Amino acid sequence: MVLDRPEVDVTGKPPQGPRTASGRSRQHLRRTAVRLGLMAVPLAFFGVFFAYPVTAIVSRGLKDGGHWQFGRVGEVVIDPAIGHVLWFTTWQALASTALTLALALPGAYVFARFDFPGKQLLRAVVTVPFVLPTVVVGSAFLALLGRGGLLDELWGVRLDTTVWAILLAHVFFNYAVVVRTVGGLWAQLDPRQEEAARVLGAGRLAAWRRVTLPALTPAVAAAALMVFLFTFTSFGVVQILGGPRYSTLEVEIYQQTAQLLDLPTAAVLTLVQFVAVAVLLVVHGRTVRRRESALKLVDAARTARRPRGAAQWALLGSVLAVVALLVLVPLVVLTLRSFDGPDGYGLAFYRALASAGDNGGTFVVAPLEAIGNSLAYALAATGIAVVVGGLAAAALTRRAGRLVRGFDALLMLPLGTSAVTVGFGFLITLDEPPLDLRTSWILVPLAQALVGVPFVVRTMLPVLRAVDARLREAAAVLGASPLRAWREVDLPLVGRALAVAAGFAFAVSLGEFGATVFIARPDSPTLPVAVARLLGRPGELNYGQAMALSTILMLVCAAALLVLERVRTDRSGEF
Amino acid sequence: MSLLRLDGVTVRFGERAALDAVDLEVAEHETVCVLGPSGSGKSTLLRVVAGLQRADAGRVFLSGNDQGGVPTHRREVGLMFQDHQLFPQRDVGGNVGFGLRMRKTGRAEAERRVAELLDMVGLPGAQRRSVAALSGGEQQRVALARALAPRPRLLMLDEPLGQLDRSLRERLVVELRELFGRLGTTVLAVTHDQGEAFALADRVVVMRDGRIAQAGTSLEVWQRPASEFVARFLGFDNVVEATVSGERADTVWGKVPVPAGTPEGRRRLLVRPAGVRLAPVVDGLPCTVTGRTFRGDHVVVLLRPADGPELEAACGLRDAPDVGDRVGVVFRADDVVVLGGS
Numbered sequence: 028m029v030l031d032r033p034e035v036d037v038t039g040k041p042p043q044g045p046r047t048a049s050g051r052s053r054q055h056l057r058r059t060a061v062r063l064g065l066m067a068v069p070l071a072f073f074g075v076f077f078a079y080p081v082t083a084i085v086s087r088g089l090k091d092g093g094h095w096q097f098g099r100v101g102e103v104v105i106d107p108a109i110g111h112v113l114w115f116t117t118w119q120a121l122a123s124t125a126l127t128l129a130l131a132l133p134g135a136y137v138f139a140r141f142d143f144p145g146k147q148l149l150r151a152v153v154t155v156p157f158v159l160p161t162v163v164v165g166s167a168f169l170a171l172l173g174r175g176g177l178l179d180e181l182w183g184v185r186l187d188t189t190v191w192a193i194l195l196a197h198v199f200f201n202y203a204v205v206v207r208t209v210g211g212l213w214a215q216l217d218p219r220q221e222e223a224a225r226v227l228g229a230g231r232l233a234a235w236r237r238v239t240l241p242a243l244t245p246a247v248a249a250a251a252l253m254v255f256l257f258t259f260t261s262f263g264v265v266q267i268l269g270g271p272r273y274s275t276l277e278v279e280i281y282q283q284t285a286q287l288l289d290l291p292t293a294a295v296l297t298l299v300q301f302v303a304v305a306v307l308l309v310v311h312g313r314t315v316r317r318r319e320s321a322l323k324l325v326d327a328a329r330t331a332r333r334p335r336g337a338a339q340w341a342l343l344g345s346v347l348a349v350v351a352l353l354v355l356v357p358l359v360v361l362t363l364r365s366f367d368g369p370d371g372y373g374l375a376f377y378r379a380l381a382s383a384g385d386n387g388g389t390f391v392v393a394p395l396e397a398i399g400n401s402l403a404y405a406l407a408a409t410g411i412a413v414v415v416g417g418l419a420a421a422a423l424t425r426r427a428g429r430l431v432r433g434f435d436a437l438l439m440l441p442l443g444t445s446a447v448t449v450g451f452g453f454l455i456t457l458d459e460p461p462l463d464l465r466t467s468w469i470l471v472p473l474a475q476a477l478v479g480v481p482f483v484v485r486t487m488l489p490v491l492r493a494v495d496a497r498l499r500e501a502a503a504v505l506g507a508s509p510l511r512a513w514r515e516v517d518l519p520l521v522g523r524a525l526a527v528a529a530g531f532a533f534a535v536s537l538g539e540f541g542a543t544v545f546i547a548r549p550d551s552p553t554l555p556v557a558v559a560r561l562l563g564r565p566g567e568l569n570y571g572q573a574m575a576l577s578t579i580l581m582l583v584c585a586a587a588l589l590v591l592e593r594v595r596t597d598r599s600g601e602f
Numbered sequence: 603m604s605l606l607r608l609d610g611v612t613v614r615f616g617e618r619a620a621l622d623a624v625d626l627e628v629a630e631h632e633t634v635c636v637l638g639p640s641g642s643g644k645s646t647l648l649r650v651v652a653g654l655q656r657a658d659a660g661r662v663f664l665s666g667n668d669q670g671g672v673p674t675h676r677r678e679v680g681l682m683f684q685d686h687q688l689f690p691q692r693d694v695g696g697n698v699g700f701g702l703r704m705r706k707t708g709r710a711e712a713e714r715r716v717a718e719l720l721d722m723v724g725l726p727g728a729q730r731r732s733v734a735a736l737s738g739g740e741q742q743r744v745a746l747a748r749a750l751a752p753r754p755r756l757l758m759l760d761e762p763l764g765q766l767d768r769s770l771r772e773r774l775v776v777e778l779r780e781l782f783g784r785l786g787t788t789v790l791a792v793t794h795d796q797g798e799a800f801a802l803a804d805r806v807v808v809m810r811d812g813r814i815a816q817a818g819t820s821l822e823v824w825q826r827p828a829s830e831f832v833a834r835f836l837g838f839d840n841v842v843e844a845t846v847s848g849e850r851a852d853t854v855w856g857k858v859p860v861p862a863g864t865p866e867g868r869r870r871l872l873v874r875p876a877g878v879r880l881a882p883v884v885d886g887l888p889c890t891v892t893g894r895t896f897r898g899d900h901v902v903v904l905l906r907p908a909d910g911p912e913l914e915a916a917c918g919l920r921d922a923p924d925v926g927d928r929v930g931v932v933f934r935a936d937d938v939v940v941l942g943g944s
Contacts, residue, residue, distance in 0.1 A: 500654050501687040503674035506704035506752060511675075515700070519691040 065422035069438070069480070072415045076473050077441055080452025081297070087455065088294020103295040109279070113299070116275040119190060120259040123197035127254050128247070130198055130349055131205035137346040138206055139213035141339070142331040149347075150206075151589055153354050157203040158531070158584045160538025161263025162555040163577040166562065167361040168196045168268055170574060188270035196264045199353055201254040208250040209243060214331065216242055252311040256304065260443050262541045263555070267562060276300045277541065281447040285545070297448045304443030311439075358581065365574035376571035394576055397557040401537055402583075404468075404553055408475035408536035413529050415476065416483025423484070424491040438484050441477040446541025450474060453546050471553070474542040479532030486531060490524035491517070534584050554580045603666055605630045605788050606651065606756055611660035613646050613812075620646040622812040623660065628756070633782055633789040635803035637796060639835065643812040644792035645684070648758045651790065652681050665755065675704070680754030684761045686745040688733040694720070694744050695729030701752035719747040722781065739770050746778075750787070757782075759791035763798055775801040796836055800824060808832050830941050833872045840873040840913050841941065849935070854910030856887050859935035870941045875902060877937020878915035880923065886930030889913065891923045905931060 089100075103109055138150060156164060172178055172186040172195075179185050186192045216239060224234040262277040269278065276296055283293040334343050368375030380395045419438055441449070453474055457463070494517050502512040540555040547556050554576060561573035604627040613621040620643045628634045636644050649655035651662055653674035662669040669677060680701075688697050695716050702712040720728050723743040736744060742763070749757055762778070763771040779802055782789050793799050799806050800820045807817045816828040827833035830841050844851035844858065846866050851858045858871060879886075880903070892912070893904035901922040905913040913931065923929050 495687065497683060497687050498689060500652075500674070501681070501683060501689070502700070502704075503654070504652050504677075504679065504681040505701035505748070506675045506678075507700075508673070508675050511704065516689065 062422050065418050069415050069419040077477055080456045081448055083456045084448055084452040085294045085297055088290040100295050103292050112274055112279045119193060120255050123194050123258040124251050124255045126194055127198045127201045127205055128251060131202045134346045135206045135210035135213055137343055139210040140331055141334050141343055153206060153350055154203040154588055155585045156199050156354060158534035158588055160540060160555040160580055162540050162558045163580050164196050164200050165264050165267025166573055166577040167357040168192055170364040171357050171360045192268040193265055196268060197258045201257060204253050205250045209246045212246045252307060256307050256443050277445055280445045284447055284451050297445050300445055308439050362578050365578040376575040379568060379572050380575055394557045397552050397554045400551045401554040404471045405533050405536040407472035408479055409529050409533040411472060411476035412479030412483050412532040416480040420484050420487035420491055423488055439481050442481045450542030450545030470546050471543055474546060475536035475539040478539055479536050482531040482535055483528040486528035487524055490521055494520050530587050534587050605665060607663040609661045611650055611657045614658050619812045624814060628790055630788055631786045633803050634805045635799035636792040636807045636809055637799040638809035640794055642809040644809055645760055648760055648792060652679055653677050678755050680749035680757040682745050682749045682759045682762055684764060686741050688741060694731045697744055698747045698751050705752055715751060719751055723747045739766055757787050757789050761793055762791055826939055828942050830870055838872055842871055844869050844871045855907055858933045860938050861935055864940050872939040872941055873933055874937040875914045875916035877934040878913055879932050879934060880917055881930040881932050883928050883930040886932040889929055889931050891925050891927045
């Protein structure tokens with residue numbers, strides 16, 4: 028209600044002098060300028076290294092003699108073979124998501140609410156698959172389910188060309204997404220909310236259904252969308268386990284581009300995938316924003332306790348069993364295979380990795396060199412991703428209008444865009460001045476950084492937003508200038524998140540396959556590329572070397588992750 | 603010259619004015635408490651003085667200098683936040699020494715000062731403790747030490763004792779007053795707790811809806827609430843419509859004596875509970891006792907007259923009537939206050 032206040036006029040001062048009005052708009056302008064400045068680098072990066080190559084390759088596919096041939100879109104979409112791919116891509120993603128949720132939600136509960144010895148380590152272990160390169164996941168499941176695999180040897184069961192292999196690998200891969208996204212929130216929900224409902228007369232189940240479930244639903248939806256996104260665009264896993272019968276859009280794009288050289292079809296498929304992913308991201312953005320609604324959160328350490336009673340122990344036991352079967356066994360089998368040489372267990376395959384000679388010209392250099400290449404590329408990619416992603420996160424810290432939200436979604440697009448398209452796009456666009464990078468080593472890190480940036484942003488953003496503005500004010504009152512306050516207050520709080528973000532960027536860069544496979548030069552392959560090449564060759568030596576190289580890659584990723592677990596904060600984003 | 607002067611300071615949030623043309627002065631070495639219900643603009647007042655909130659109109663002077671355009675970190679004021687806002691990543695010593703580091707105090711000097719302050723607030727040797735491990739009262743002491751460390755020319759406290767339990771609060775109020783007196787600190791505190799305000803302050807400023815409802819020494823405000831709002835905010839509810847003529851006023855409660863020199867006409871009167879005396883039914887306004895509340899050394903008796911608002915009377919523990927008793931009420935002129943418009 029606005030009341031007349033004659034007293035204001037009595038003082039003889041207008042309530043808002045022209046000086047203050049202009050001061051306010053100046054301040055507003057300055058803030059906008061700062062934000063635009065922060066956004067400039069990420070925008071330029073995405074423009075040059077994402078939008079430009081993708082647009083170029085799509086237009087090359089769809090343009091004929093300078094004219095757009097949109098008729099191609101219709102032709103491709105109604106092609107029954109393509110229809111089959113689309114259908115398979117969608118339903119396997121749905122099935123993978125459902126299966127992942129079914130197996131991982133109990134895990135989320137156990138990790139959130141129970142205290143048991145080895146919990147920290149186990150949480151790290153279930154996260155290992157998520158940062159593993161898809162190629163390694165494929166190889167691990169091949170070693171478990173494929174020809175001569177563990178199941179084949181024990182019971183004569185082979186699943187490697189069935190859809191089950193793909194689904195199980197997807198669950199393996201995404202188990203941690205659900206446990207971390209849902210479990211992270213679950214652990215911080217105040218149990219007293221449920222207790223309050225119980226006191227008001229709700230039964231145990233009713234209290235859970237009416238209090239906890241609604242609070243969790245957005246997190247479950249966000250996790251499900253994330254899993255759907257990853258499985259919808261799955262490449263390495265399907266490439267290795269799908270055999271000739273099953274292929275996803277991404278695999279099809281790769282085949283059309285690299286093997287059939289049918290660019291128009293690949294371009295249409297890229298567009299289809301792009302649209303599907305864009306829709307998913309918009310939905311995801313909405314659920315995430317709803318999740319940020321006011322929930323009463325408490326310290327996660329306070330909500331967990333030892334399991335009590337037979338039912339709770341049984342739940343813990345079954346979750347541990349699922350983790351063992353689904354996560355540990357493939358990793359262990361992979362490692363065992365790498366030692367299971369022609370002359371019994373030993374280091375034969377590892378030794379073979381050190382020489383380029385006797386594997387039929389698969390490599391110009393010894394596969395072992397791929398380790399050095401991979402580490403160097405991944406470090407460079409991490410540097411780029413941290414700078415670009417860090418600037419983007421800083422620009423997005425203050426909630427703002429539609430423009431910024433659009434930017435937010437834009438940053439996620441590379442995660443869902445065909446990496447194959449990006450890789451191929453790099454080749455055809457970045458090969459002439461002023462951006463002649465085709466012979467430059469920086470090309471690979473640039474492509475890898477594209478997938479690293481979304482992880483950096485997603486990890487940093489919640490932490491940056493969680494820094495209480497009044498801590499900055501407290502520093503200012505004590506005499507710290509704005510820059511100093513940022514250094515003294517924000518940086519120490521964000522430092523750990525920055526380390527976590529860098530670690531994730533490092534791991535995903537290390538495992539990037541779809542784009543790297545196109546642009547890595549033959550004489551300097553990365554680990555995943557080398558693994559894929561070895562798997563593509565017949566012979567036990569090649570297979571064994573692939574397993575050995577995958578084991579090395581797994582160990583590097585796991586080491587990076589274990590370091591992360593040490594520094595990780597409770598509030599480090601969605602991953 | 604006053605240390606702090608606010609000159610017509612106005613702050614708007616949208617349509618609502620959180621501060622509405624506020625004038626206020628705080629003299630050096632003075633402790634002023636701003637008292638008001640939540641949402642009355644108290645915290646905004648502190649934020650404007652600290653430079654954390656821009657004023658839409660009006661000016662803030664510190665030691666006579668206009669603070670317009672002076673950023674927070676150059677104002678040399680201290681502010682103790684309501685929920686302390688200790689830096690979680692620093693230990694107690696790091697928190698207390700923060701302002702000294704910002705002022706580039708030498709390490710040895712800073713360490714000496716931190717130790718001295720921790721001694722002063724009763725936490726000697728706590729430098730290496732983590733702030734997360736502190737109890738509410740300890741956090742409050744660390745926050746106070748942190749605010750005092752750089753020797754601010756003006757110390758501002760936002761609900762300084764709000765989150766503490768009652769006994770701790772009462773002890774700390776006494777300690778704070780003694781401490782500020784010893785250090786000669788100039789203090790501007792805000793609180794919604796009248797007890798805290800009157801115990802701490804030399805002068806009290808009562809705020810309502812962004813405006814100052816009354817300012818004066820603790821005794822003045824307590825004895826002569828300027829308006830019905832202030833009276834009721836201080837917990838005085840014996841307010842009644844009256845027509846004053848000479849030394850008497852006509853009310854629904856009957857004739858009430860008023861102090862000499864009271865302007866004639868229609869007024870609102872406050873009778874402080876101490877001025878409501880109980881007598882045999884035939885000697886005064888007949889009332890029924892409807893409730894009794896123990897207040898430590900006295901009892902507040904709630905009385906319902908045949909007509910008009912209920913009355914509160916303060917009486918001794920021994921002669922308090924029981925609920926249901928019939929009593930008569932007489933009024934004492936000394937405890938009758940004529941209220942201004944509210």
